[in-house]
Amino acid sequence: MEIHNPQATGTPLINGPRLSDRHREMARIGGTANGGVNRQALTPEDTQGRHRLLEWATARGYTAGIDPIGNLFIRRAGTRADLSPVMTGSHLDSQPTGGKYDGVYGVLAGLEVLETLDDHNVVTERPIELVVWMNEEGSRFGPVTMGSAVAAGAVPLERALAANDAKGVSVSEALARQIAELPPMERRPLGATGHAYIEAHIEQGPVLEQEARGIGVVSAIQGLHLYQVEVRGFEAHAGTTPSRHRKDALVAANALIAKLRAEVADPADVLRFTVGRFEVSPGSPHIVPGKVTFSIDLRHPDPEHLLCTGDRILELCSGEIEHCMVSANVVLRSTPVQFDARLVTAVRHAAEHRGLRYMSMVSGATHDAKYMADRTPSAMIFVPSEKGISHNELEHTDDEDLIAGAQILCDALLAAATMEL
Ligand code: GLV
Ligand code: MN
Ligand code: MN
Numbered sequence: 001m002e003i004h005n006p007q008a009t010g011t012p013l014i015n016g017p018r019l020s021d022r023h024r025e026m027a028r029i030g031g032t033a034n035g036g037v038n039r040q041a042l043t044p045e046d047t048q049g050r051h052r053l054l055e056w057a058t059a060r061g062y063t064a065g066i067d068p069i070g071n072l073f074i075r076r077a078g079t080r081a082d083l084s085p086v087m088t089g090s091h092l093d094s095q096p097t098g099g100k101y102d103g104v105y106g107v108l109a110g111l112e113v114l115e116t117l118d119d120h121n122v123v124t125e126r127p128i129e130l131v132v133w134m135n136e137e138g139s140r141f142g143p144v145t146m147g148s149a150v151a152a153g154a155v156p157l158e159r160a161l162a163a164n165d166a167k168g169v170s171v172s173e174a175l176a177r178q179i180a181e182l183p184p185m186e187r188r189p190l191g192a193t194g195h196a197y198i199e200a201h202i203e204q205g206p207v208l209e210q211e212a213r214g215i216g217v218v219s220a221i222q223g224l225h226l227y228q229v230e231v232r233g234f235e236a237h238a239g240t241t242p243s244r245h246r247k248d249a250l251v252a253a254n255a256l257i258a259k260l261r262a263e264v265a266d267p268a269d270v271l272r273f274t275v276g277r278f279e280v281s282p283g284s285p286h287i288v289p290g291k292v293t294f295s296i297d298l299r300h301p302d303p304e305h306l307l308c309t310g311d312r313i314l315e316l317c318s319g320e321i322e323h324c325m326v327s328a329n330v331v332l333r334s335t336p337v338q339f340d341a342r343l344v345t346a347v348r349h350a351a352e353h354r355g356l357r358y359m360s361m362v363s364g365a366t367h368d369a370k371y372m373a374d375r376t377p378s379a380m381i382f383v384p385s386e387k388g389i390s391h392n393e394l395e396h397t398d399d400e401d402l403i404a405g406a407q408i409l410c411d412a413l414l415a416a417a418t419m420e421l
Helices: 016-028 044-059 104-119 146-151 157-162 171-181 249-264 303-316 341-353 399-417
Strands: 063-066 072-076 086-091 128-133 196-202 215-221 223-232 272-274 278-281 291-300 319-321 324-334 358-363 378-383
Touching: 016 044, 016 104, 016 399, 044 063, 044 072, 044 104, 044 128, 044 171, 072 104, 086 104, 086 399, 104 128, 104 196, 104 399, 128 146, 146 157, 157 171, 196 341, 196 399, 215 341, 215 399, 223 249, 223 303, 249 272, 249 278, 249 291, 249 303, 249 319, 249 324, 291 303, 303 324, 341 358, 341 378, 341 399, 358 378, 378 399
Parallel strands: 086 128, 086 196, 196 378, 215 358
Antiparallel strands: 063 072, 072 128, 215 378, 223 291, 223 324, 272 291, 278 291, 319 324
C-alpha cells in the first residue's frame, strides 16, 4: 500500500527500510525452524529481545524504566517534563509457536515513530513514551495481558508474581533474573498512565485482507473469559477394570466438551469457544485417567451475552458427568472495551489524509490497550494479516502494510500530543 500526501498532515515520513530491518533482526531472536518465533515471557530470548531494543533506544538518548511487574518504558523527552506522555507500545513476548509480528510490530512501530521524530528534528511538548508490556501472551505464565492488567490494578501484583510456569519457575524468579541481565534502569511505580495511548498491531484475523483494506481503525476489543475446568475420576488398572466400574476422567471430559460445544453453538459465528489446553493425569497408557484439566477461552463483543454464556458454562461444569465430578473456576473475566472516540477519529483522519484504504473494526484478539483504556484515552491501529493467520509460525504481513500502519501511528500520536483529551 503506497503512502500518499507526504506533506498533507505536516508530520514526517517514517523510515520504512529501517522498520523492516528491525523486524528481521528481532525475528532472529527466538527464531524457529518453521519461520516463527518462540520468545515466551521472561525467557532468555525475551531478555535478549529487550536488550536489543534498549540498545537501539539508548543510542538515541532515550531513557528507560521498568515497573515491578516488568513493564518496560522508553521515553523520548518533550520540552515540558510536567506534562503526561503520549504513549504507544505492545509486547515482545510470543506464543511458543508464535509469529514474527504479533506484538513485536507495535513495539518496533513505536520505536520507529520516536526515531522519525528525531530524524526530522520534531520537538514535542509532551514526552512520547514506548511501553513493552510484560507477558501479553499468557502462554508461559497466566493470565494473558499480565503486565498491563497488573499495571491497571485488575490483577494483584503478588498474584502475578506468584504465578508458576509448567516447570514450577515463578514470575518473581524469572523477572528478577531478567532484570539482573538488563542494563540498570530507573524503577518505576505501577500504574503508568498517559495523556493518550495508541497501539499498533497486526489484525490476527482475515477481515482487512478480505475487504482489501490496509488499515483497521479499531473502535473496540471484544470481551474474553478464561475458565479452568477440572474433571475428577478414579485411577484404575487399564487391563483389569471393567467399563461399568470405571470413573474415567477422559471419557467424562470428552462428553462434557461435546455438551459445551452444543450449548455455545452460534449460527452467527460471533461467539468464540476454544479448549486450548488439555491435560490428562497421570498420563500413563496403562492407567484409566483419574483427572483431566482443561481451559476454556470464551469471547464475545457483547458483555451481557458473554456473561450469560459464561455463567451457563459454569453451570454445566459442575456436578457429576459420566460418574466423575466436575468443577470449574473463573481465571479471568475481561469485559469488552470501547476506545476513545476522539482518538479513533484521529486514526481515521490520519488514514484519510494519507490516502489509505481503511475500515472500522472491533478487535477479536485481546490486547494491552484493553487495560490502558481503563485509565488513559486509548485507540488501536490494525494492519492486515495474510490469510488471517496468527498465533502460528506462518503469520505474515507485507512490509508495505507494516510501514503504512507505522506512518498512521506516527501521524495519530502527533495529533494526540496536541489534542485536549
Ligand atoms: C492475545 O494474544 C489473545 O489471545 O487475544
Ligand atoms: Mn499481541
Ligand atoms: Mn498473541
